Amino acid sequence: MVKKYFILVLLLCSTGFLMLAGYQKNNLAQAAISKVYDNWPQVQFKNCRILLATNPKLASRGFAVASDEDFENTVIIFSGVSEGTMFINRNQGFGAVKKDLKIVFLDSKMHILKQDIMKKIDGYSIAPQGTCFAIEGLPAE
Numbered sequence: 001m002v003k004k005y006f007i008l009v010l011l012l013c014s015t016g017f018l019m020l021a022g023y024q025k026n027n028l029a030q031a032a033i034s035k036v037y038d039n040w041p042q043v044q045f046k047n048c049r050i051l052l053a054t055n056p057k058l059a060s061r062g063f064a065v066a067s068d069e070d071f072e073n074t075v076i077i078f079s080g081v082s083e084g085t086m087f088i089n090r091n092q093g094f095g096a097v098k099k100d101l102k103i104v105f106l107d108s109k110m111h112i113l114k115q116d117i118m119k120k121i122d123g124y125s126i127a128p129q130g131t132c133f134a135i136e137g138l139p140a141e
Contacts, residue, residue: 036065051076064094075137081127088124096121102139105131
């Protein structure tokens with residue numbers, strides 16, 4: 001009888017340990033994701049964070065690594081964008097973008113050339129002729 005209780009307690013303890021380990025792993029992963037933007041060039045305002053995708057590595061990641069909190073009050077500015085550049089929400093090795101995004105393409109004089117809503121997971125948009133910059137963020141509701 002004691003042996004049965006010992007096995008039951010051992011089973012419950014090991015299950016609890018595995019659940020705790022999984023919880024800690026998820027929390028560590030979430031912390032790593034939300035910290036991914038800490039090393040980006042950025043400008044902070046009271047209720048807005050502007051991330052600057054200053055190189056191809058940052059540009060290709062975009063919002064693909066964003067947590068739910070990272071989407072809030074954050075926009076990404078992409079420089080050096082040219083005609084035909086494709087912006088996609090599909091998984092390019094970093095994970096798919098989890099929310100719909102608004103993208104605005106601008107020329108060298110900051111005139112708006114095109115605006116799109118890219119659907120989460122598989123949305124895309126292609127930069128029109130004259131594009132020099134793009135801005136991404138959550139669409140206005």
